[in-house]
Amino acid sequence: MNLFKSIATFGGFTLLSRITGFFRDMVLANYLGAGMVADAFFVAFKLPNLFRSLFAEGAFTTAFVPMLSQKLVSGDKKSAILFAARAISLLAFILTLFVLTVEFLMPWVVAVLAPGFAGDDGKLALATELSRITFPFLLFISIVSFQSGILNSLNKFAAPAAAPVILNLMMIISVFIFIPFSPTAAHGIAFGVTTAGFIEILWLTYFLHRQQVYIKPQHNLINIVKDSEIKTLFKRIAPGVLGAGVYQINMVVDTILVSMVGTGAISWLYYANRLQQLPLGVVGAAISVAVLPVLSRHIKACQTEQAQAVQSKAFEYGALLSIPAAVALIILAEPIINILFQHGKFGYTETIMTSKAVIAYAVGLPAYVLVKALAPNFFARGDTRTPVKYSIIVLLTNLCFSVILMFPFGHVGIASATTIAAFVSLWQYCRGLKKRCYWSCPRDLLIKTGKIFICSLIMGGVLVLGEYLLDLKLGNWLHLSILPKLGLFALICILGFITFVFCAKLCHLLNFNEIMACLRKKEKHL
Numbered sequence: 336m337n338l339f340k341s342i343a344t345f346g347g348f349t350l351l352s353r354i355t356g357f358f359r360d361m362v363l364a365n366y367l368g369a370g371m372v373a374d375a376f377f378v379a380f381k382l383p384n385l386f387r388s389l390f391a392e393g394a395f396t397t398a399f400v401p402m403l404s405q406k407l408v409s410g411d412k413k414s415a416i417l418f419a420a421r422a423i424s425l426l427a428f429i430l431t432l433f434v435l436t437v438e439f440l441m442p443w444v445v446a447v448l449a450p451g452f453a454g455d456d457g458k459l460a461l462a463t464e465l466s467r468i469t470f471p472f473l474l475f476i477s478i479v480s481f482q483s484g485i486l487n488s489l490n491k492f493a494a495p496a497a498a499p500v501i502l503n504l505m506m507i508i509s510v511f512i513f514i515p516f517s518p519t520a521a522h523g524i525a526f527g528v529t530t531a532g533f534i535e536i537l538w539l540t541y542f543l544h545r546q547q548v549y550i551k552p553q554h555n556l557i558n559i560v561k562d563s564e565i566k567t568l569f570k571r572i573a574p575g576v577l578g579a580g581v582y583q584i585n586m587v588v589d590t591i592l593v594s595m596v597g598t599g600a601i602s603w604l605y606y607a608n609r610l611q612q613l614p615l616g617v618v619g620a621a622i623s624v625a626v627l628p629v630l631s632r633h634i635k636a637c638q639t640e641q642a643q644a645v646q647s648k649a650f651e652y653g654a655l656l657s658i659p660a661a662v663a664l665i666i667l668a669e670p671i672i673n674i675l676f677q678h679g680k681f682g683y684t685e686t687i688m689t690s691k692a693v694i695a696y697a698v699g700l701p702a703y704v705l706v707k708a709l710a711p712n713f714f715a716r717g718d719t720r721t722p723v724k725y726s727i728i729v730l731l732t733n734l735c736f737s738v739i740l741m742f743p744f745g746h747v748g749i750a751s752a753t754t755i756a757a758f759v760s761l762w763q764y765c766r767g768l769k770k771r772c773y774w775s776c777p778r779d780l781l782i783k784t785g786k787i788f789i790c791s792l793i794m795g796g797v798l799v800l801g802e803y804l805l806d807l808k809l810g811n812w813l814h815l816s817i818l819p820k821l822g823l824f825a826l827i828c829i830l831g832f833i834t835f836v837f838c839a840k841l842c843h844l845l846n847f848n849e850i851m852a853c854l855r856k857k858e859k860h861l
Contacts, residue, residue, distance in 0.1 A: 337762045337784075340341060341425055341698045342603055343552040344813060345799035347633065348416075348750035350613075351497065351500060351545060352496065352497065352499035352500045352503060352544050352694050353612065354615075355500050355503035355504060355651075356499070356503045356612075357504075357609075357675055357698075358503065358507060358612075359503040359504075359506045359507055359617075360606065360609050360675065360676065361429070361466075361523065361675055361676060362437060362506070362510060363376075364606065364676040364677075364680070364685075365522070365678045365679035365680065365681065366510065366514070366676075366679065366680070366801075367520060367524075367602075367680065368602075368680025368681050368682075368685070370521060370598060370599060370602070370678065370680070371455070371457075371458050371461075371598055372461065372520070372521050373521075373599075373601075373602040373605075374449075374452075374458065374462075374594075374598065374600075374602055375452075375458055375461040375465055375521065376462075376465055376521040376524065376525065377601050377602060378445065378448060378449045378461055378462045378465075378466065378509075378590065378594075378601065379445075379465030379466040379468070379469045379521075379525060379805045380469055380525075380528065380840045381590060381605075382444070382445075382448060382466050382468050382470060382774045383469055383471075383473035383476070383528075385610060386433075387472075387473055387474050387476050387477060387480070390491070391577065398568055398571035398717075398719060399419075399422060399481065399484050399568060399573045399716075400484045400487060400488055400627050400628060400631070400713070401627065401628075401631040401714060401716075402418070402564070402567070402568060402637075402717075403415055403418065403419060403485065403488045403572075403629075403838065404488045404628045404631040404632060405485065405513050405631060405635045406418060407488055407489070407634075407643065408632050408635055408636070413626040413729040415488075416485075416548055416840065418555050418564055418565075419481065419485050419547065419548075419550060419721040420550045420551055420552070421486055421553050421559045421562060421564075421565055422481065422565065422568060423478060423482075423550060423552075424479070424552050424553040424556070424559060425480060425556065425559050425560070425565065426477060426481065426781040427474065427477075427552075428475045428556060428626070430473060430477055431471075433526050434470055434471055434473060434474050437470055438467055438470060440460070441463050441466050441467050441470070442463050444466070445459060445462045445463050445466055445512070446854065448590060448594075449462060449590060449591065449592060449594040449601070450595065450844060451593075451595040451596070452593030452594060457711055461521070463517075464522070465521055465522065465525045467479045467524055468522065468525040468528075468529060469525045469528045471532070472528050472529045472532040474532075475529070475532025475535065475536055476531050476532045476535065476762075477713055478536055479532065479535045479536055479539055481499065481545060482495070482536070482539035482540070482550075483495030483539065483713050484551075484625035485543060485548060486539065486542060486543065486546070487627075487628060487742070488628050488716075489545065489548075490628070491542065492625065493651045494538070494539060494542040495658060498535045498538055498539060501531050501534050501535050501538060502532075504531075505527045505528070505530055505531035505534065506524050506531065507525065507530060509523050509524045509526065509527030512527075513526045516808055519858045529690070536711055538791070540653065542822040546746055546830075554696050557578055563815060568834075571718070571719045574591065575632070578773070590604075590758075590819075592737050592741055592749055593737070593741075593749050596739075596741065596745050596746050596749075598747065599685065600688075600712065600746040601687070601718070602661075602685070603650070603685065603688045603692055603746050604692055604746055604749065604750060605690045606672070606676055606685075606689045607689050607690075607692035607693040607695075607696055608696060609694065610664065610668075610671060610672070610675075610693050611664070611696040611697060613660075614656065614657055614660035614661075614700060614704070617654075618652075618653060618656040618657050618660070618704050620787065621652050621768070622649050622652060622704070622707055622708045623707040623710065623711055625649075625740060626645060626646070626649045626708065627711040627714060627715055630642055630645055630646070630712060630715035631713055631715040634716055636742060638739070638835065642712075642715075643773075643774050643775075644767075646709070646773075646774045647776075647777060649708040649709075649711075650705060650708050650709070650780060651780060651783060652708070653705045653707070653708040654704075654783070654784045655787055655839075655844065656704070657700055657701040657704035657789040658701045658784075658787050658788055658791045659684050659787070659790070659835050660700060660790045661697045661698065661700040661701050661791075662696035662792065662794060662795040662798075663694075663696070663698065663794070663795070663828075664693060664696075664699045664833060665694050665698065665795075666795055666798045666802070667695050667798065667802075667824075668690035668691075668693040668697070669686065670820070670824055671690075671693070671824075672686045672689050672690045672693065673686050674820055674821065674824060675695075678690070686747075688746070689744075691747045691748055691751045692747055694755065695747050695751045695753075695754060696750050696754060698751075698754045699753060699754030699757035699758060702754075702757035702758045702760065703760075704760040704822045705761050705764075706757070706760050706764055708760050708766040709761075709765065709768060709774075710722060710764065712768055712774060712816055713767075713771050713773075718775070721767055721813065723769065725760060725761075725763040728754045728759065728763065729759055729760045729763070732755060732756045732759045733751075733752050733753055733755070733756035734752075735752075736748075736751070736752035736755050736756070737749075737752040737753075739752075740752050741852040743782070783844060786839075786842040786844055787839070787844060789838075789842075790839050790842060790844065791835065793834060793835075793838050794831050794832075794834045794835040794838065795831075797832075797834045799829060800839065801830050801831070802827065807815075
């Protein structure tokens with residue numbers, strides 16, 4: 336499958352999951368608001384997702400997918416599936432012990448993750464209860480990540496990309512099936528989180544069976560641990576725990592510090608981050624997932640030029656989609672937050688505070704997307720140590736600037752520190768790839784990126800003009816009902832999109848014939 340089609344397939348279904356995610360967050364905003372209960376729930380929701388990114392989608396899969404892809408390239412599918420079964424069985428055993436341990440230590444874990452809760456016993460106790468309900472989600476979703484890695488290695492991207500839709504729908508349905516029987520709305524939604532993880536396992540098991548892949552649990556753990564390939568896998572995983580999970584680690588640093596800012600701050604950052612996750616998840620994750628197996632195959636076959644061409648295309652796609660998205664988020668932050676979340680317990684003040692964080696995060700969005708496009712180049716080569724070195728610098732950068740900026744600017748300062756760290760990370764990856772002769776940004780790609788930036792600024796100017804002409808500023812349209820708001824907002828978004836596409840076409844950044852040809856190709860790599 337060609338790179339463009341892989342990205343389009345994964346990105347399309349990821350877009351669907353993000354859209355349902357917005358409906359989910361609208362439900363959360365309506366039932367939880369942005370106060371004490373919401374802060375406690377978001378800490379509980381963040382906890383399993385932190386370890387998920389570190390152990391499953393981060394370190395485990397970035398080490399696992401290249402090894403599995405190389406086995407499949409050699410034509411030994413039976414051996415590849417046995418390797419996958421052993422890896423999943425060992426992962427499940429380790430994570431079961433880990434989950435049980437953390438469940439017992441949960442009060443102390445929550446105190447470390449949100450030290451600002453220490454002065455409020457009720458808030459700390461609620462966060463602990465909710466975290467104990469949501470934490471088994473880590474075990475389920477980690478298995479799902481391995482199942483997704485197998486399907487991605489087989490060039491099947493749709494089912495894994497659609498799996499998060501189950502989580503979103505389950506959290507929405509929780510309003511009807513769990514909340515009526517729970518102490519608080521947060522308890523009911525927490526039960527929905529864990530239930531969704533189990534359903535996702537069943538979902539991907541079905542699609543694995545369609546590919547004649549049957550993962551049978553391996554019970555002889557001693558033999559698994561002694562297996563040379565499993566040893567190699569875990570050697571690559573160990574440094575990758577930090578390297579691949581840098582984004583989530585930065586978000587945890589944000590959570591720890593913002594818990595000290597005051598009530599509501601955790602929720603403001605959560606909703607802002609969710610908005611940023613739309614382009615980051617759709618574009619960044621799609622590129623990262625699609626590039627890893629393709630690069631692994633080219634590198635295994637010693638096809639250096641093809642590997643560099645794939646990397647350049649991934650960078651180009653990332654810039655083309657993320658830079659205009661960042662400009663649009665910066666300009667339209669307030670109306671977007673108002674439409675999506677300002678309902679029920681989520682009011683005008685919450686909209687203003689959240690939109691400020693959206694702007695701070697959006698500035699760093701292109702950097703994060705491009706890092707996701709570049710990082711697989713190291714993982715495809717089995718190099719998980721270099722990202723560790725980079726992540727340590729990024730973490731220290733984020734921590735230092737968060738501490739410096741949080742006092743004068745509160746939660747916005749913390750979001751700004753995350754953005755600064757993103758650009759530091761991008762600089763490191765570009766420099767590291769060039770230094771090792773893995774890839775260097777060609778001159779024509781730099782020119783294209785500059786053109787994309789100019790086109791995005793022109794689009795931004797049109798959006799600002801549209802805001803002025805349509806009187807789209809938040810304080811001026813609060814009196815409108817939801818349908819007129821949606822109509823005005825859709826009009827200005829369409830205007831901005833047309834402007835960018837027109838400018839990109841003039842600058843020869845878009846070739847519609849090439850795009851359609853890529854989508855029609857079935858089994859052709861770049």
